[in-house]
Amino acid sequence: MKYIKYLFVCAAALIIVSCNDFLGDNENPNIPTEASPEVILPNALTSTAASTRYFSSTAGWVVGIFVNAGGYGGWGDVVYYNYTTGSHSGPWESVFDDLNNYQYIIEQTEADSTQAYANGIAKVMKVYNYQMLVDFYGDVPYTGALRGSDNLMPTYDPQEEVYQDLVLTLNEAIDQFQNSEYSNSPEKIDVIFKGDMKSWILFANTLKLRLLIRVSGTTLASFAKAQFAGMETIGFLDKDVVVNPGYGEVSGQQNPYWETYVQNASGTASGSGRSSIASKYAYTFYDGTKISDRYRGKVVYREFGETPIGQLGELNNNPTAPDSPNPVWLSNYKNHVGVLKGPNAGVALMLASESYFLQAEAYLKNFLPGDDEAAFNRAIKESFRYLYEDASGNIGANEDLDEKEEVVFNVDTDLAAYLQENDENRLVDYSAAATNEEKLEAIITQKYIALNFLMAQEAWSEFRRTGYPSVANGSTNPEATFASLLSTSPRADRLPIRFLYPASEFQLNSGNVPSGVSQFTTPIFFQGE
Structure with missing residues (x-):
């Protein structure tokens, strides 16, 4: 957390008080001490988009989305899983910045x-950020946190209680959206739904569904059962939740995925786009090893095949990513479809496909x-649609797609072909799944495919909860597991199960940080066997 920032605020406040006592009322109107929700909210939503990218990129190394490219050291x-308090601390820092903004609102x-609209939105986004935080770190400062100088060393709350x-x-946010009259229009400051409160209700209810399903197999099962009641009458998302404050090919204003994996506004290629390549494990869900999916494969991966x-x-022996063009393993960035849709594309916080996969499991x-x-079949269709769309939400054209063959993007046609080519493959053909467990495997595996690269943090949480997509314990076959060949994990699956608290917490809040935490033996509470 940004305790140092709070200390500076306190010091500044003391200086201001002292000066006022000596000089009287001498406020500088050009240095505001407060900001309105209209100013803070769009910036907070935009910051959350960047934090989502941060969480996804960090989890992507753990859950088999991408791997180290040859030629880099x-x-x-990353490859040994020998985490320290200095490993992967960025998500903690970035999300607490966002949480402080939402709490202020x-x-x-x-x-x-x-x-009321700003209050409800801030509550939804506070939940969104805290959920990612708990899923990475477990117990977190919650009831005593976000109070600035009033509590610089908050205690840690049990993760189950936070959830x-x-x-x-x-529930509070949904009630506000349903029962409040908005005398101020949120259209200009809502960079997600442009003031559409019905969409915020559906987002909140779908986020609630995600949380309840995640805790349904834990000690909170009875709580979850009670909370499920009546959710279907409110409804769930049927469209993607996308942040776009006006991204463009301008320094400091590009889509954060584009900035990280492709190039900056001046055209300098990103190192992240060349230092990583696709994992053999994830590729098996496209190349016919486990599932044949040349349709989504061609828009997710560059030069598919x-x-x-x-x-x-x-x-x-890992391949070395070529110097140009960038990014070598992701969809053709000139075409602006797939997972990278251009510097002006919005950032998805939740996909419609995930909404339908959650419904399918429920x-x-x-x-x-x-x-x-x-719901399962609709979820796959929504995955096709999202990947086929360009930054404007239109089904993309076929220009420049590696200039090898003409490609016509048609969701219904390609989906039908995909289902036909994988007939009786129970990871695709739901009717071929003989048991509820096989059906659950199909749901989570297809969710993994839909979340590929975009939201690896959710794929990792679902893997830890369900064990899907399945891996072969102890194997070093890259098609059977995404565990690192150099893993030091003593677990049967040779994987880590969490990240460690950052060094800043031990420096500034050492009396409250949980002790004895291990990335291999201290599970997040929804972790399966």
């Missing part, structure tokens, strides 16, 4: 009915009434 804890608007309160916070692929921890397990097979 310094992989250290909540406090400033709590008693103002004209700002439970996050659900209740979503010839994409450089490797295994995490292979330091000698229906399968009788948490909610509904058709699990229909």
Whole structure:
């Protein structure tokens, strides 16, 4: 957390008070001490988009999305999993910055009915950020956190209790959206739904569904069962949740995925786009090894069929990513479809495909009434649609797609062909799954495919919860597991299960940081066997 920042704030406050006592009222109108929600909210939402990219990129190394490219060194804890308090601390820092912004909005608007929309949005986004934080680190500062100088050393709350309160916070937000009249229009400051409160209700309810499914197999099962009641009457997302404050090919204003993996606004290629390549494990869900999917494969991977692929921890024989063009293993960036849709594209916080996969699992397990097979098939269709769309939300053209063959993007046609080519493959053909466990495997495996590169943090959480997509314990076959060849994990699957608290916490809040935490033996509470 940014405790140092709080200390500076406190010091500054003391100086201001002293000066005022000596000089009287001498406020500088050009240095505001407060900001309105209208100013803070769009910046906070944009910052959360960047934090989402940060979480996804960090988790991508752990859950088999990408691996180290040949020709690069310094992989250290990435391939050995020998995490320290200095490993992967960025997500912690970035998300607490966002949380402080949302908490400020909540406090400033709590008693103002004209700002009910900003209050509700901030609550939803507070939940969104805290959920990612708990999924990475477990117990976190919560009830005593986000109070600035009033509490610089907050205690850590049990992760189960945090999750439970996050659900209740979503209930509050949904109630506000449903029962408030908005005298101030949020259209200009809402860089996600442009003031569409119905969409915010559906987002909050779908986020609630994600949380409840995640805790349904834990000690919070009875709580989850009670909270499921009536959710279907509110409804769930049928469109992607996308942040776009006006990204463009301008320094400091590019889509954060584009900036990280392709190039900056001046055209300098990103090192992240060349130092990583696709994993052989993830590729098996496209190249016919486990699933044949040349349709999404061609828009997710550049030069599909010839994409450089490797295994995490292979330091000698992994392919070297060519110098140009960038990024070598991701979809053709000139075409602006797939997972990278250009410097002006929005950043997805939640995909419609995930919404339908969540619904499918809820229906399968009788948490909610509904058709699990229909939701499963709709989820795959939504995955095709998202990948086929360009930055404007239109089905992309076929220009420059490696200039090898003419490609016509048609969601319905390609989806039908995909289903036909994988007939009786129970990871695709839901009717071929003989048991509920096989159906769950199909749901989570297809979710993994839909989240590929875009939201690896969610794929990792679902893998830890369910064990899907499946890996072969102890194997070093890159098609059977995404565990690093150089893993030091004593677990049967040779994987880590969490990240460690950052060094800043031990420096500034050492009395409250949980002790004895290990990346191999201290699970997040929803972790399966």
